[in-house]
Amino acid sequence: MEKKVAPKKYALVTGGSRGIGRAVCIQLAKDLSYSLLINYNSNEAAAQETLKEVEAVGGSGEIIQFDVVNAEAVVSKLEAWQENHKDAIIEVIVNNAGITKDGLFMWMKPEDWTNVINTSLNGFFNVTNHLIQKLLVNRYGRVINMVSVSGLKGTPGxxxxxxxxxxVIAATKALAQEVAKRNITVNAVAPGFIKTDMTGDLDEKELKKMIPANRFGEAEEVANLVSFLASEKSSYITGEVININGGIYS
Known part of the structure; x- marks a missing residue:
């Protein structure tokens, strides 16, 4: 009788090439037994660097290029990947891809509104909607959406x-209720000021005065929380938004 091969299990991290996304990939490789599927849009060298760091801590993985905004590209790239990995299951989805185009609302260009909404919100839809059916069939999954303190309290500019x-926070709460019976959790992680490329231009010395913890957070601190939510240990937590912001908004 032919021995059945256990499926190889993957965690997909969108925007996994830098910043919080990279830290999440490395932490998942350290803590859990998933292979990493590291998504990037344009910076292949950075994605390869993330993969190297994943391998350096004993993990395995590969990179996959698509723009989360482009629904057709998301579907075709993920389907092609699945075709080449017939025994693989993506069990964890970390929707981390996001961009900022800051500016006062009265001067905001329509494209700055649309591009930011498309990346975070439609990106969440395009990736999760394509993969959710398999999670439902397998009766197990973890969906973790990277949001922000801005999505909870609103940030001027x-x-x-x-x-x-x-x-995305509202979508997290709704989807969590739809899929909970199938042992799939859907949660959001809301960082405050974290040291990454995205916050590189901010005046840390001035801003940290607003933060009770009196410092910016590290990407690794966010990654530890994501890793917990991606694990079996978090199985009774769903529909939650977990703040990680040094007490700036709690």
């Missing part, structure tokens, strides 16, 4: 980003 992340 970020009306577009606040709107996008606020919408």
């Amino acid at each position: 970020q009306t577009n980003y606040s709107a996008a992340k606020g919408a």
Whole structure:
């Protein structure tokens, strides 16, 4: 009788090439037994660097290129990947891809509104909608959406980003209720000020005065929380938005 091969299990991290996405990939490789599927849009060298760091901590993985905004590309790239990995299951989805185009609302260009909404909100839809059916069939899964303190309290100069992340928070709560019976959890992680390329231009010395913890967070601190939510240990937590912001908004 032919021995049945156990499926290889993957965690997909969108926007996994830098910043919080990279830290998440490395932490998942350290803590859990998943192979990493590291998504990037344009910076292949950065994605390869993330993969190297994943392998350096004993993990395995590969990179996959698509723009989360482009629904057709998301479907065709993920289907092609599945075709080449017939025994693979993506069990964990970390929707991390996001962009900012900050500016006061009265001067905001329509494309700055649309691009930010498209990346965070439609990106969440395009990736998760394509993969959710397999999670439901397998009766197990973890969906983790990276949101922001901006999506909870609103940040001046970020009306577009606040709107996008606020919408993903609402979607997280709704989807969690739809899929909970199938042992799939859907949660959101809401970082405050974290040291990454995205916050590189901010005046840390000035801003940290607003933060009770008196410092910016590290990407690795966010990654530890994501890793917990991606594990079996978090099985009774769903529909939650977990703040990780040094007490700035709690």
